[in-house]
Amino acid sequence: MKRHCGTAVLLIAAIAACAFGQTEVGLKMGLNASRFAFAASPEDSWSSRWTSCFGGFASFATRKRLSSQIEVCYVRKGATATGAYAGSEVIIRERLAYIEGLALMNLRIWSRNRISVDAQAGIFGASRVGAKTLTTFQGETAEEDIRSEIRSLDGGIAAGLEGRWRAWRLDVRATIGLADLRADRGIGSSVKNRSFSLTIGYGFRLVKFASGAAH
Amino acid sequence: MRKGSWPKRVVTGAALIALCRLAAFPMSNFDETSRLAALGKVWGVLKYHHPRVAAGKMDWDETLVAEIPKAKSAQTREEFGSVLDSLVRAAGNAAFLYGPRVVPKKGPEEPLFSWINDRDLIPPNIALKLALFLDTFAAWPNVYIAPASNAGNPDLSGEQPYADSSLPSEEYRLLSLFRYWNIIQYFYPSKHLIGRDWEEVLEEFIPKMIAASTSLDYHLAVSELTAAIHDSHAYCVSTTLSSYWGYYLPPFEAAYVEGRSVVTRIYSPYLVEAGWLRVGDVIAKADGIAIDSLLQNQGRYLSASNEAAWHRRLDLNVFRGSGEKLVLTIRRNGVEFDLPVTRIYARTWSEPAATTPPYAILEGNVGYIDMGVLKTADVNDCMAALAGTRAIIFDVRNYPLGTLYNLTDFLYPEPRPFYAYSYPDFSAPGRFLRQNGPSYGRSPNNPSYYRGKVVILANETTISHAEFTCMSLQAVPGAIVIGSQTQGADGNVSVLKLPGGIETCFTGLGIYYPDGRETQRIGILPDIEVRPTIQGLIDGRDEVLERALEHIRGGEK
Numbered sequence: 001m002k003r004h005c006g007t008a009v010l011l012i013a014a015i016a017a018c019a020f021g022q023t024e025v026g027l028k029m030g031l032n033a034s035r036f037a038f039a040a041s042p043e044d045s046w047s048s049r050w051t052s053c054f055g056g057f058a059s060f061a062t063r064k065r066l067s068s069q070i071e072v073c074y075v076r077k078g079a080t081a082t083g084a085y086a087g088s089e090v091i092i093r094e095r096l097a098y099i100e101g102l103a104l105m106n107l108r109i110w111s112r113n114r115i116s117v118d119a120q121a122g123i124f125g126a127s128r129v130g131a132k133t134l135t136t137f138q139g140e141t142a143e144e145d146i147r148s149e150i151r152s153l154d155g156g157i158a159a160g161l162e163g164r165w166r167a168w169r170l171d172v173r174a175t176i177g178l179a180d181l182r183a184d185r186g187i188g189s190s191v192k193n194r195s196f197s198l199t200i201g202y203g204f205r206l207v208k209f210a211s212g213a214a215h
Numbered sequence: 216m217r218k219g220s221w222p223k224r225v226v227t228g229a230a231l232i233a234l235c236r237l238a239a240f241p242m243s244n245f246d247e248t249s250r251l252a253a254l255g256k257v258w259g260v261l262k263y264h265h266p267r268v269a270a271g272k273m274d275w276d277e278t279l280v281a282e283i284p285k286a287k288s289a290q291t292r293e294e295f296g297s298v299l300d301s302l303v304r305a306a307g308n309a310a311f312l313y314g315p316r317v318v319p320k321k322g323p324e325e326p327l328f329s330w331i332n333d334r335d336l337i338p339p340n341i342a343l344k345l346a347l348f349l350d351t352f353a354a355w356p357n358v359y360i361a362p363a364s365n366a367g368n369p370d371l372s373g374e375q376p377y378a379d380s381s382l383p384s385e386e387y388r389l390l391s392l393f394r395y396w397n398i399i400q401y402f403y404p405s406k407h408l409i410g411r412d413w414e415e416v417l418e419e420f421i422p423k424m425i426a427a428s429t430s431l432d433y434h435l436a437v438s439e440l441t442a443a444i445h446d447s448h449a450y451c452v453s454t455t456l457s458s459y460w461g462y463y464l465p466p467f468e469a470a471y472v473e474g475r476s477v478v479t480r481i482y483s484p485y486l487v488e489a490g491w492l493r494v495g496d497v498i499a500k501a502d503g504i505a506i507d508s509l510l511q512n513q514g515r516y517l518s519a520s521n522e523a524a525w526h527r528r529l530d531l532n533v534f535r536g537s538g539e540k541l542v543l544t545i546r547r548n549g550v551e552f553d554l555p556v557t558r559i560y561a562r563t564w565s566e567p568a569a570t571t572p573p574y575a576i577l578e579g580n581v582g583y584i585d586m587g588v589l590k591t592a593d594v595n596d597c598m599a600a601l602a603g604t605r606a607i608i609f610d611v612r613n614y615p616l617g618t619l620y621n622l623t624d625f626l627y628p629e630p631r632p633f634y635a636y637s638y639p640d641f642s643a644p645g646r647f648l649r650q651n652g653p654s655y656g657r658s659p660n661n662p663s664y665y666r667g668k669v670v671i672l673a674n675e676t677t678i679s680h681a682e683f684t685c686m687s688l689q690a691v692p693g694a695i696v697i698g699s700q701t702q703g704a705d706g707n708v709s710v711l712k713l714p715g716g717i718e719t720c721f722t723g724l725g726i727y728y729p730d731g732r733e734t735q736r737i738g739i740l741p742d743i744e745v746r747p748t749i750q751g752l753i754d755g756r757d758e759v760l761e762r763a764l765e766h767i768r769g770g771e772k
Binding site: 036038040041042043044081082083084085086090092094131133135137138139140142144145146149150181182184186187188191 | 266267270272300304307308309311312313314315316317318319320322332338339340343344346
């Protein structure tokens with residue numbers, strides 16, 4: 001827990017420093033669809049997990065069309081497998097939760113009036129805060145804590161598009177985990193996170209307030 | 216409907232429904248023994264199917280030991296379910312990390328896993344997980360078991376011996392039972408020949424392991440457990456047992472002849488010269504205890520594949536003791552008398568060296584080979600010397616010295632297999648693979664093969680490699696076996712260590728004739744059954760050999 005808190009504090013401090021020095025800070029929330037990428041083809045029917053996500057961001061302009069962005073989000077990942085055994089439906093929900101920090105570069109690719117679209121790419125690091133399996137079978141649901149079997153840190157790359165209208169932002173983004181989720185990597189083959197998010201954010205232009213005061 | 220018949224119909228209907236329910240669902244209790252049995256079975260499935268357990272990622276024995284008290288004290292199905300859940304969690308429960316599947320495609324097909332469907336003891340989520348592990352994962356590679364490099368029988372050297380104390384704690388005594396039970400359950404090729412429900416054996420021995428309050432109680436309970444598989448290879452050895460049975464061996468050998476214990480061989484020249492003990496003497500008592508009573512008491516602790524083997528083992532065991540002095544009550548010529556004899560300390564005892572030649576030509580141009588004496592290096596000379604005989608008697612009432620492979624070069628007209636074998640499929644515990652052994656004999660054919668009659672002598676002393684030798688000789692065209700049923704334990708031996716300094720073993724391969732006939736428990740069955748008689752022993756005759764000679768001379772088919 002100390003590690004999670006430390007990561008969050010550092011990221012928030014970085015966001016705040018950037019925000020006050022540059023452009024914008026804000027909050028965002030939305031939907032996140034996640035699934036697993038198995039190195040060996042799975043034999044089960046896996047479906048994505050749809051959940052909400054929320055967090056904060058800070059962005060600042062570096063060049064005319066280029067800006068950088070940092071985000072800290074609480075994201076739930078995982079996937080759901082369904083099947084049938086002994087005449088009963090089986091639903092296995094893998095539930096992972098992370099605090100995720102992203103560092104992104106934004107490139108403006110289109111803009112008209114107050115509407116603009118940026119392409120984004122960057123990296124993310126995530127700290128696992130929860131992991132469990134919910135198994136529903138023959139009318140009973142069992143919950144299992146699997147934190148000890150999931151690595152505490154994840155990381156990878158992120159890419160997407162961000163549309164802006166005034167202070168509002170609409171992000172469509174894919175994150176690809178590059179780290180193997182397994183705490184014990186001597187068993188089985190690798191499993192990685194994949195997710196796709198759709199979020200709405202609202203930003204506050206802190207730099208504008210500061211420059212306004214100077215005038 | 217007749218008036219007034221409805222109550223009867225209702226009662227009958229209810230009884231029928233109840234009966235149907237009883238038939239449809241396995242009966243189960245929720246008592247301590249049932250819970251512990253279920254725990255031991257779940258532990259065993261995970262041991263041989265869970266990839267992390269098989270890889271030795273955790274101390275699986277310790278995990279069981281920690282769960283046993285909780286399983287004992289569980290009062291409800293939910294409490295016991297959480298014990299099993301804890302066991303699964305200890306192994307690792309995130310199945311999606313291990314393999315391609317999280318939902319089992321099919322239920323366990325083998326009847327030996329039917330207990331998984333007992334919902335009184337196994338909650339649905341645990342059953343699902345066990346089914347997944349059974350469906351998806353295998354024991355191989357497994358730190359606890361591997362195929363022995365030379366033959367493919369189980370190599371169990373990965374098991375911890377826990378030999379510090381001869382009386383382990385209750386948890387380790389149960390570990391001993393669960394370890395043994397699961398190995399036999401999944402890796403004993405002749406489990407189908409045990410003759411009783413192996414699951415019943417588990418439930419029978421749980422209270423015995425718990426009740427064992429002394430090291431002797433425990434070691435005898437393990438002996439009784441190993442005897443339950445009815446395998447003549449299943450010796451059970453420990454310091455405690457050696458001390459109990461005694462380090463002193465009788466100066467003679469006895470055999471079960473005409474339903475009595477009879478002296479067949481005397482090792483002490485002093486006894487022979489003095490004439491105090493004679494071959495053919497019937498032993499009625501040992502230290503004042505009737506032999507029948509000794510046989511009764513010791514019988515359940517000695518494992519034997521068949522009755523002949525059981526008597527053989529008993530006759531070797533009942534005259535052992537913890538001191539030199541042994542008073543035999545001998546019955547000779549209708550007179551009963553006590554005879555004190557001096558036992559021999561086991562470590563100073565050795566089988567007297569053979570004084571007979573490995574081979575000879577008997578009267579009537581009949582060759583004779585003592586297979587217990589013939590060495591591999593002597594085979595060429597032996598077969599050259601006996602090439603012109605009308606028949607050869609292969610005496611396998613002993614333990615041969617690995618000569619069968621060389622002998623087949625002289626005896627087989629063309630290469631042929633003489634056995635098939637089965638071994639555990641380590642990737643699917645509970646299943647066994649069967650295949651024919653290789654062909655032996657000169658290739659492509661052997662125009663100068665021995666054309667005389669081949670007669671094999673075998674009896675209850677013939678075990679293991681000796682039975683294998685008999686099978687190789689039986690493959691010779693026209694070969695005939697004379698004597699009596701052999702011990703019925705062929706195939707390489709797997710050795711297992713159990714807590715408390717106990718070592719036991721079992722026949723780790725199944726051995727069959729090429730046509731699929733079993734040999735385990737059955738042994739080699741004679742074509743002509745001949746057993747020694749007491750009078751024959753007194754007269755110094757070898758009646759089995761005599762019958763063989765008679766057969767060769769054409770006196771009997």
